[in-house]
Amino acid sequence: MKACRVLGALTLAVLAVLAFTPLTDLLEPPAAPLPRPAQAIVVLGSYMGTDGTLSAASLQRAVRGIQLYRRGLAPLLVMAGAQQGPLAEAEVRAALAREFGVPAEAVLAEAGGKTTHDEALRIHRLLQARGVNDLLLVTSMEHMPRAREEFERQGFTVAPAPVTGIRTSVDRPEDRLGQARRWAQELGARLYYRVAAALS
């Protein structure tokens, strides 16, 4: 029990530092450079309810993709996102893009991928036929390093275009702990992807 006591004290100390100091600001990824023109914009999937309601993160990514298309940075917009019940997140986002004025022929939906790795494989198959190998990749700041690695592994040249305009610096203890948790979660996911890639 003495070891648990020491572990408990250490845990409380770490939580106190994370929650009550600006240390978590250091976990913020560096700002991405301004997006440059590419052959296609790829918006990665997030989460959608079975009633077709996009999560906040999914909507933010979709809007960022539409914004980049409307700025004329690429002639093609690929919306990803898995099937959730009767609807697919990719289809819902593609419909949203069309509603915001993106021509139907410029939007592709890829609904088969359920993980970042899956999405990279499927989008590679989808875009290879069109001779596309230079992408603007849209996802959250935390997810970007892992997503970029996966798409580069498929042979794409990737320019990151993370979701911006969202307040990311946090002041409340709960938000700071949430940020630390997301960072730890992404670190675990990257480690898992590295091990899986080494084993395959």
Next chain:
Amino acid sequence: MEAYFILLPVALTSWAALRLLRRRGASPGAWREPLFRTLECVGLTVVFALVNTLLGAALTLLLRALARNFVSLYLTTDSVLLGLSALQAVAFRWWWGSGRGNGKDATESQSHRGD
């Protein structure tokens, strides 16, 4: 600075609880054992949470391989798992205390009780 505000009610209720215990006759030096027990519960929560997460991840990968159904690995990082791990830790700590001693722990808690 606003972040520290939530510590104020916690400090006030802790002070009030301490006053109440003193009035009920608790010995001033009796805080050590409950503090240690609390730290042990926190440590055990970390251990349970870690094992639950790793086991959950392994089961998720097994389910993916066997059933060919998609189960998200993110499920194992749900906050509820932390709450359940805390419950496991508290129950385990109480059990450990009663098992070893009706023994040591029981005698200590009786000697600290003033009434």
